[in-house]
Amino acid sequence: MKLPRSRMSLRDLGAEAAAGVMQRPARSALTAVGTVLGVGALIAVTGLTSTAASQIDARFNQLTATEVTVDDIGPSLPGQPGPAFPADADARVERLHGVTAAGVSWHVRLQPGQVIASGPPGAAYAVTDRQAQLTAVSAGALRAVGPTLQQGRVYDKFHEEHRQRVAVLGSATASRLGITNLQGQPAVFIGSTSFVVIGILADVQRRPDLLTSVIIPRASAQDLWGAPVDDPAKMLITTQLGAAAQIASEVPLALRPDHPDYLRAIPPPDPRNLRSGVENDLGQLFLLLAAICLVIGAVGIANTTLVAVLERSGEIGLRRALGARARHITAQFLAESMALGLLGGVVGASLGTVTIVAVATVKQWTPVLHPATIATAPLLGLVTGLLAGAYPAWRASRIQPAEALRR
Template structure:
């Protein structure tokens, strides 16, 4: 009896030591980082086609992210140069003294163009104003009304030769009028290509004419585009001397203005000097409008582009994350038996979690690296095609692979957690 009792106590003691040893073995089980990476690599290489398709979403998302930021920076650089080349080189002088201080018609002197062009930094300058036509006067290409009549909405602009030069037009046919036509008050006009088509004028070889009311004017030039003062494309431009003879001086309701094209960086200085150059005794009769600071507009344009394209990149990253999460979850379901066997051999829940997180993170990181390369190549290719200077910030290139890695880790959280919750006995029964 005693031996039996002792034997029973010994069995109990041995059972307790066996359970303690098993618990200690489980507690001491660990997964080295090297083994973790090798397991993740083996899991990806088991199904390479699926891994490539899974990483494709991250490739598109990260590639779009890099391409968007690079193209935005490149476009902003081009916007800067265009603002500097056009907006920052244009000054407008308004006649605010017309009709006041015994000034009739216009405050601009007859030699306004010469005075302003004598200033250092001025390329071209000229005075212009809208002509006030008499009631019933319209623009047509024949002396009587008909299909070629364009109506009362067509504006007639009186301009000195410097206005056309300051507008920097592209001449499609003929030429611009110059000081010769202006000094002799020649009845000539320059019109835009759209207005020429409406008037039925297709060539200048026949020396076509347009009629403003009953006054004929020879069309000597057709312009297709302008860099400044785009309303000239829809107007009939005549020499200012001709307009004064036929319709008088500018009205006080729509006074004359001056358009000045300057060298880069000289606009602000010319805006300060122009009133004094035009009339040293009465500079207050003129209001010079310098170009607006383009920094605020450039910032707004760049911000809008950033927000729009970053939203597109975020959508691509979300799609990539959903693809990785879906594929990882399917892998968990397919590998339930493997997970159960690993748990039975001593793997803990955190080891299973780390394994699947490593797989999804590796897919995201690889997708991020490939996407970064493709995005950079896209920026360079687009810039080369448009003859721009590609701009890609180093921070963007450095952050893009990290974004891919983070996307893969976030996408693998739920599948990895679900894998760690699988019980060994249940998994082995499946």
């Protein structure tokens, strides 16, 4: 009499897989840790990268996206027409709608023998600072850099119009010159020319080089040392959010309607390119770490499943003797490893999401995570378990019943 071939339904397969996982819950939990870490790291990395990129976009909009620079290219043109910025450049640009502050600046080239010091040449108490840079900055440009004052004040249009010899020092320069406070109206000397120090900068939002400079009014510098030649002037413009590109297109004509080609306005770069670059750089690095975690998890599942096959060889032999086919044994152990992978994927996705929300809350950011990423995380754990259990399941299917029952 020919017996019918044994069959295993999906329900029976699921029950066997659950029984195999729950038979040793502690070991199953430890086995799933690798997948939990891998999937959790993947979710956390993806979400934190998107969240950080979004935050960078916001900061970019607050500073760089509201900044336009204008270069004077007149001295480099054939015939060298000379400096292109008119004397009233600040006023012309600030009349444009959307401009919050604008001004011209350049580095002043000192004459041979001239140094920056805290006293006149030959004075015994004079401290010389050979690292400091003398920078001519209009009142509008000084507002545009977003200064934070340590002491005193910054100069304004009045000082410029009357060509007063006043100076603002960067904090580093003031420290090197020994000017720690403004009592007694200290002065700095450029050669034999003195400038009264009226303010010391603690920080700036833009142009950090000014913190190591002696900053003087543009008009005063031009009277003493002339217009810039070797180091052309630049204009810094700060705008309202969204106005930078339009201002960049209008500035050359507003400054030089006769020769707008003497000036080159540089609008802020597209923040989408910045975001893409951040996501690519961070994503590639951290996704590699997540992949390593997944590989470790897969190795852990494979190792545990293989050990389980060796420990349960008697059970496998008995099943085979009672009519279980090789593919049933393969399916059983694959189902167990896939269950572990699925469990790790679900727990890892949950932990990754909690991590993103926690970090965003601490940093006061807005968490950003695509729903598709969370939805595919358990599937990724399932595939990891499938791949990890392939070899142990094949080994289990190759066990011969007679040999297994003799052990």
